[in-house]
Amino acid sequence: MWFVPNLEIVMGLMALIAIAVSHWKYKWRIRSSGGKLPPGSMGFPLIGETIEFFMPSKSVDIPPFLKKRTKRYGTLFKTNVVGRPAVISADPDFNRFILLEEGKSVEMWYLDAFAKLLGHDTTTDLEVKTNVTGYIHKHVTNVILNHFGPERLKDKLLPQLQAMAEKTLNAWSTREFVDVKRDCAMMIFNLTSELLFSYDAERTGENLTGDISRLYQGLMSLPINIPGTTFHESLKSQKKLLNIIEREITERIASPGIRKRDLLDHLLEDMKTQTFLTRDFITYLMVALMVASLETVSTGLTMTIKLITESPRAVQELIVINESFRLASISPGIVRRTLKDIHWNGYIIPKDWTIIMVQTGLHLNPEAFVDPLHFNPSRWKQQDIEKVRANYYIPFGGVGGHALELNLPKLCMLYFSKFWWVKVKGGEVARTPMLDFGGGFHIKVSKIQE
Template sequence: MASSWSGLSFVFAKESYPTLITVLAVTVLWTLWSVSGYFRHRNRLPLPPGRSGLPFIGQTVEYLVAMSTADGIRQWVQKQVDKHGPIFRFRFIGYQVVILDQPEGNKFIFQNEGTSNHIFWPSPIFNLIGSHAVPVQTGERHKLIRRYLIKYFDHNAMSRYIRGVNRNAKRHFTNHWQGKEQLVGLNMTNLYTFSTICDLAMSLEEGPLMDKILEDFHAWAKGLFCLPINLPGFQYYKALKARRVILEVVGGLLEQRRKEIAEDRVSEASQTDILNSLLTVPDGEGNLFSDPFIKENLLVLLITGFDTSGGTLAMTLYFIAKNPHVYEEILKEQKSILERKRESGTDENDLTMEDISAMKYTWNVIQETIRLHPVLLGTYRKTVTDLEYKGYYIPKGWLLSWSNQHSHYNPEYFKDPLKFDPSRWETRPAPFTYLPFGGGPHTCLGNEFGKMSMLVYIHHLVQNYSWSLVDPNYDGPFIRDPLARTPDRVSINVKQVVAS
């Protein structure tokens, strides 16, 4: 028996050698890296305060947990600020990330993009977006593509799009609100914004194909901020699978359109959509875009066009329901716009960008919603040289993260910051304190389109419906997966109103 036990121990120990060697190797390498870091930096300024934590993992788990609720990241950032100060660092999926003070740090990042830092996406997110997409491009390539695409999102473009957006909004309320007594606000707003962006991008109308893409987009979006485990059953695996399906569907639409172009039978509506332009109009260097470029940029356009605006609209409906006086003020403003159109003899059903500009209070309500629950919390820039910032040393290769989670809730810039108060937007906030759409060269291209489409939606909504929360006492939590939105259980009671 003793002999058998001795032999078993020997076998066990022998089989454990690879594991022990691996553990020892990692420990030695980690120690050497830490010691070398000390000698590298001992004659320099101190590193920003914070914790590195375990190799690779760092604070990834706690950060992702905080990301699961709309208010979680604000609380997490505040906790770090209370502990380390307004400039701090943490480790996220293997990367050293520094969040700078706000608003000075945000200004520093944006004004130095392209010199001391450039846009960067951690590899799990990069793999979901794709190497050809505009958000990941840098330098001259990014400038070339942005110059090409900007014409689809400037004021002149909005003047062309608004008639179709207006038509889509009226159809949406007829098909999905009329006769209903109770709805899930998020489902309705996402359906509207997705059908609107699908029409603009690819002339794709509501139907089984659009429903399928929408389902896959939900899975894809949830993979942007989750543990990057590419194994069956995990969210990241589902997201990569959804991405492949979406690109296959978009690829099919691309081939169908290319055939229609060759046979000169593209419909009048499709001739002005973005897909048609990408297939027929060369870039600034005279080259047509590749299929991977077109598919990946349509993917990004669709996600930014629907989930950002859809989630914001759902949150706006919630805040309006919680503040009945806000509904009355919006309704008053929208009715005054119609009255002016009647007095001038213009068609009250045909909205213009002049009407959009007159929706000042309505836009203030949306801006206040975005301040409290911004769609985008921040993105990353990678340092391309060693930096010194406010007494701290930031090594080359570290990530800088601009953020709005401290400034949006800072009473120095927004009095009583947790209060929903649209009147605060009667004056402009200080520069770099309100950053719902990013900043610098990578400012969101579609923010004006999002603004216009959301205002058109509310214009028709308040004139035809009033609504209240099924649970009037609901006060959170709200969800972020990864974009802020109301949970599915936040339903609304709907009442159709008679137009006066």
């Protein structure tokens, strides 16, 4: 079933207005430092262009909201989403500049739903008061790289990835059919939850993938906590996941002599010397990492399998992963908040504004990719592809530390070459604005006899 926001808009419009009114002075204030804002429209009073931004599109193409505005205003334009003044960018030069400014003039940020569901508001006051945003980002990134970076992946994780892929695919071959997105999500969760906090999903018998998926769906929803809305369901799933992590933290603090050598152990050890690493910070970070790894990898892998189903010979090319992630553009955007006024090409982006760098505007740009909606893995063999990759390809936000997200699908597809499969049903895609597979994508998997 496609996600259609009409019910939520009807139920929550008055609540949304109330939220926006309470923030009116802060959200709509144009700072007195002067300067010309990028072109664009702030939409209707209070609600801005929120409704059109969330309208689903049953296509992998650039969403109508973005296509319409880039045609009219160019690749950098202003808008207002969920009561927040924002600049949306499909400009590769501007995006590269912003990503390099992480922790300097911008910080990682989310729309209101993101902030509430992933706990960004639990750290904002600390970061602003102590002016250590860049240090926090650097420290957390280094910890994650230590556990999931290229060296760790090569030396420690590959055997686990191999065992997981073989076990999963062999199990799939015994079933009548599998729902690729759902079953890939379970496979990814079984691995990443063990690496993050030694959670044995099979032993506990508790399937948390549904809760993670519901939390993910709420990240780009209207932040209205009314029964029946996506955001309300996401909050319930958030509470469940937070409780699981909080219990694990409590048990480990009570038994300091027991070490599991996972990411959570590392963060708890760093609590002794890093004041920003509070229990709340670590709890929300662990949930955020679960959501990011599960949804990014499972959606990208599902898209890869779908595209290969339509072009079977591409399974032999591991570069197919780059092409499928380009077409998928899984995340609707990379979001940052300005810490000070930013000047760019005669424009000003005021302090405290939101910046949304949209990946579809880059990945599906016909100036960078010929026939951009066509699945063509061989395009990644072109001589000038590295220049294109540097400017128009940011599947994971353009930051390091995403070896797991990219290499796990590659490894899985390597083992998929030992199997063949056929489509059973489904496979229709849409952007809601996140990439979604309507009624699922079901395939029958069989092992190739040697």
